[in-house]
Amino acid sequence: MKTYDIASIPGDGIGKEVVPAAIRVLQAAENVHGGLEFKFTEFPWSSEYYLEHNQMMPDDGLDTLKNFDAIFLGAIGNPEIVPDHISLWELLINIRRHFEQVINIRPARTFEGLSSKLANPKDFDLIVVRENSEGEYSEVGGTIYQGEDKIAIQNAIFSRKGTERAMNYAFALANQRGKKVTSATKSNGIYHSMPFWDDVFKDVSNPFPEIQTEQFHIDALAASFVTQPERFDVIVASNLFGDILTDIGAAIMGSVGIAPAANININGKYPSMFEPVHGSAPDIVGKDIANPIGQIWTAKMMLDHFGETDIGDQLLRAIETVIQKGVVTKDIGGKATTNEVTDEIIKQLRRA
Amino acid sequence: MKTYDIASIPGDGIGKEVVPAAIRVLQAAENVHGGLEFKFTEFPWSSEYYLEHNQMMPDDGLDTLKNFDAIFLGAIGNPEIVPDHISLWELLINIRRHFEQVINIRPARTFEGLSSKLANPKDFDLIVVRENSEGEYSEVGGTIYQGEDKIAIQNAIFSRKGTERAMNYAFALANQRGKKVTSATKSNGIYHSMPFWDDVFKDVSNPFPEIQTEQFHIDALAASFVTQPERFDVIVASNLFGDILTDIGAAIMGSVGIAPAANININGKYPSMFEPVHGSAPDIVGKDIANPIGQIWTAKMMLDHFGETDIGDQLLRAIETVIQKGVVTKDIGGKATTNEVTDEIIKQLRRA
Ligand SMILES: CC(C)[C@H](C(=O)O)[C@@H](O)C(=O)O
Ligand SMILES: CC(C)[C@H](C(=O)O)[C@@H](O)C(=O)O
Numbered sequence: 159m160k161t162y163d164i165a166s167i168p169g170d171g172i173g174k175e176v177v178p179a180a181i182r183v184l185q186a187a188e189n190v191h192g193g194l195e196f197k198f199t200e201f202p203w204s205s206e207y208y209l210e211h212n213q214m215m216p217d218d219g220l221d222t223l224k225n226f227d228a229i230f231l232g233a234i235g236n237p238e239i240v241p242d243h244i245s246l247w248e249l250l251i252n253i254r255r256h257f258e259q260v261i262n263i264r265p266a267r268t269f270e271g272l273s274s275k276l277a278n279p280k281d282f283d284l285i286v287v288r289e290n291s292e293g294e295y296s297e298v299g300g301t302i303y304q305g306e307d308k309i310a311i312q313n314a315i316f317s318r319k320g321t322e323r324a325m326n327y328a329f330a331l332a333n334q335r336g337k338k339v340t341s342a343t344k345s346n347g348i349y350h351s352m353p354f355w356d357d358v359f360k361d362v363s364n365p366f367p368e369i370q371t372e373q374f375h376i377d378a379l380a381a382s383f384v385t386q387p388e389r390f391d392v393i394v395a396s397n398l399f400g401d402i403l404t405d406i407g408a409a410i411m412g413s414v415g416i417a418p419a420a421n422i423n424i425n426g427k428y429p430s431m432f433e434p435v436h437g438s439a440p441d442i443v444g445k446d447i448a449n450p451i452g453q454i455w456t457a458k459m460m461l462d463h464f465g466e467t468d469i470g471d472q473l474l475r476a477i478e479t480v481i482q483k484g485v486v487t488k489d490i491g492g493k494a495t496t497n498e499v500t501d502e503i504i505k506q507l508r509r510a
Numbered sequence: 511m512k513t514y515d516i517a518s519i520p521g522d523g524i525g526k527e528v529v530p531a532a533i534r535v536l537q538a539a540e541n542v543h544g545g546l547e548f549k550f551t552e553f554p555w556s557s558e559y560y561l562e563h564n565q566m567m568p569d570d571g572l573d574t575l576k577n578f579d580a581i582f583l584g585a586i587g588n589p590e591i592v593p594d595h596i597s598l599w600e601l602l603i604n605i606r607r608h609f610e611q612v613i614n615i616r617p618a619r620t621f622e623g624l625s626s627k628l629a630n631p632k633d634f635d636l637i638v639v640r641e642n643s644e645g646e647y648s649e650v651g652g653t654i655y656q657g658e659d660k661i662a663i664q665n666a667i668f669s670r671k672g673t674e675r676a677m678n679y680a681f682a683l684a685n686q687r688g689k690k691v692t693s694a695t696k697s698n699g700i701y702h703s704m705p706f707w708d709d710v711f712k713d714v715s716n717p718f719p720e721i722q723t724e725q726f727h728i729d730a731l732a733a734s735f736v737t738q739p740e741r742f743d744v745i746v747a748s749n750l751f752g753d754i755l756t757d758i759g760a761a762i763m764g765s766v767g768i769a770p771a772a773n774i775n776i777n778g779k780y781p782s783m784f785e786p787v788h789g790s791a792p793d794i795v796g797k798d799i800a801n802p803i804g805q806i807w808t809a810k811m812m813l814d815h816f817g818e819t820d821i822g823d824q825l826l827r828a829i830e831t832v833i834q835k836g837v838v839t840k841d842i843g844g845k846a847t848t849n850e851v852t853d854e855i856i857k858q859l860r861r862a
Binding site: 235241242243245246247251273274275276277278294295296297299300301303305306307308309310311312313314315316317318319344345346347348349350351352353354355375376377378380381382384385397398401402404405406408409410413414437 | 587593594595597598599603625626627628629630646647648649651652653655657658659660661662663664665666667668669670671696697698699700701702703704705706707727728729730732733734736737749750753754756757758760761762765766789
């Protein structure tokens with residue numbers, strides 16, 4: 159029996175609805191597969207937790223998480239209760255950094271039967287490799303003066319090591335896929351960091367003559383996700399640009415509700431974290447209409463990370479079948495509830 | 511006779527094709543309207559100019575431009591010849607800053623008969639007010655160390671004055687339009703500048719109780735431009751976020767080839783500059799297929815800026831008619847050449 163110890167953090171809003179749904183699917187996967195066990199330990203860390211404890215997680219929170227095989231997270235953030243920059247930096251970004259989850263990967267692709275937001279889209283299948291530890295997300299900087307004279311200075315920090323790491327990951331991935339890497343830059347407008355980014359990209363691409371490369375400024379790239387997503391394979395992007403592109407990727411797929419993500423600790427020292435692209439969506443909480451597919455596809459990425467790719471692939475096929483049958487939530491044109499979609503995925507998984 | 515002295519800078523690539531087209535339209539507008547004269551003085555400043563002179567414009571370039579009523583620019587950039595950050599900072603961004611063109615406005619809307627990249631889009635009509643002088647586009651920062659240890663630090667600088675100015679412009683504009691302002695933020699990830707941005711937004715909105723406000727993180731906002739553009743009226747954004755959003759705005763309209771823009775000097779001390787959203791598009795140069803509508807609609811924004819709104823509105827109606835008739839270039843589904851589209855717009859303008 160192979161056992162995986164997983165820390166689950168449902169978090170805020172619909173995180174509390176879709177994480178239990180995905181856990182049900184993983185438990186069904188145990189039975190289908192045999193010889194596999196997922197042990198979940200749930201942590202209530204969230205904006206509500208903050209209200210009570212004045213912090214997003216206990217002092218020894220990171221220590222507690224350290225020993226798990228993975229962290230399975232729903233969504234964090236409820237600005238009505240806790241300002242976003244506090245809830246996110248104390249929990250999500252804190253975990254990403256502390257556990258050196260330096261790469262964030264997020265696929266986007268067409269599904270048969272899924273009505274896209276694009277008119278007559280060609281089939282596309284792309285994956286964004288996002289630098290996940292530095293760049294524009296930095297606590298370096300501050301403000302000076304008050305009132306009319308106030309100035310805020312925000313530092314973006316790009317290290318050769320961090321940039322190279324993300325790009326190398328992208329090239330290795332492209333090597334197993336479509337053999338093309340697109341670099342998201344903005345070296346025409348952002349004066350220091352982006353020309354540096356371009357230089358590193360050139361250096362990293364050198365040992366990969368068989369991989370096609372191109373670079374797009376982020377404005378044109380964002381637009382091209384809408385006008386010609388089929389031209390992309392692997393896209394490598396900074397922390398902020400990756401964040402923006404992957405939400406657009408989710409939108410062109412059909413809904414942010416189905417987009418998955420993985421925060422990868424590439425040196426194997428610490429647990430990786432799996433969290434979908436969508437947020438806590440306070441406006442649809444409690445209605446049983448949250449799309450569970452993002453969280454469930456995220457579970458598939460966790461299975462792949464464990465090396466359990468057989469069951470991971472079966473799970474993806476179950477998702478494909480359910481989408482094709484149209485047993486889906488309102489955001490992608492269906493009428494099913496969160497739990498109905500989940501049940502149908504479990505049914506398809508059992509059938510496999 | 512009212513005379514406007516306009517400096518035209520066709521620039522690179524298709525800029526040299528669409529600027530002459532738009533000038534032909536403006537000359538036709540003179541005749542239609544009467545009592546109006548546009549005097550154009552052309553400057554060859556471009557990447558090719560750089561090859562010869564080792565600078566994008568002569569030392570006294572800004573001094574020369576200062577006395578014009580407006581600057582009418584095509585597109586700058588040809589990275590095969592001059593690195594983008596040099597060509598853009600020496601010319602485009604230099605002009606924006608030197609002439610205190612602190613606001614950039616860019617509309618995006620549906621047109622009857624224009625096939626959108628979106629499936630069944632509802633009618634939308636939005637305008638992005640972009641802070642155009644500071645923020646993420648800053649030459650403050652640099653690099654340290656070489657090779658594996660190299661680190662690039664990029665400062666984004668947000669002043670209260672600059673931020674407030676853009677937001678006030680957005681509220682004034684919303685007051686004449688749909689009475690709603692959306693703020694593009696990223697205060698959950700970008701630690702100093704974006705919470706500051708949010709604070710200023712709250713302060714600026716206070717005196718406008720009749721204007722509805724909302725804020726979106728840039729990732730969700732970019733996605734919402736694709737999934738629900740009809741919900742937006744005026745969007746206020748930083749330099750970088752505005753850049754990204756307006757390219758997406760162009761894409762959902764149908765093509766970056768039709769999107770117009772204005773760089774506004776709001777204190778009237780210096781000329782404003784009018785340049786479309788699209789770039790120099792080296793790949794389609796010389797084929798007579800560049801869409802002239804972006805440049806021609808940009809001319810309409812220049813007319814509005816001069817206060818010549820009658821003829822500006824007539825020009826927009828001519829554009830609408832031509833799009834509806836389908837006399838358009840390939841990028842938006844037609845077969846017409848740059849010059850055929852231009853001729854048809856002139857014909858419609860004469861008919862008005
Ligand atoms: C060419 C580039 C520097 C410029 C910008 O980013 O401002 C362009 O994309 C624009 O939007 O006018
Ligand atoms: C919540 C926020 C800080 C986060 C990010 O920007 O990284 C989210 O948008 C994401 O993409 O995971």
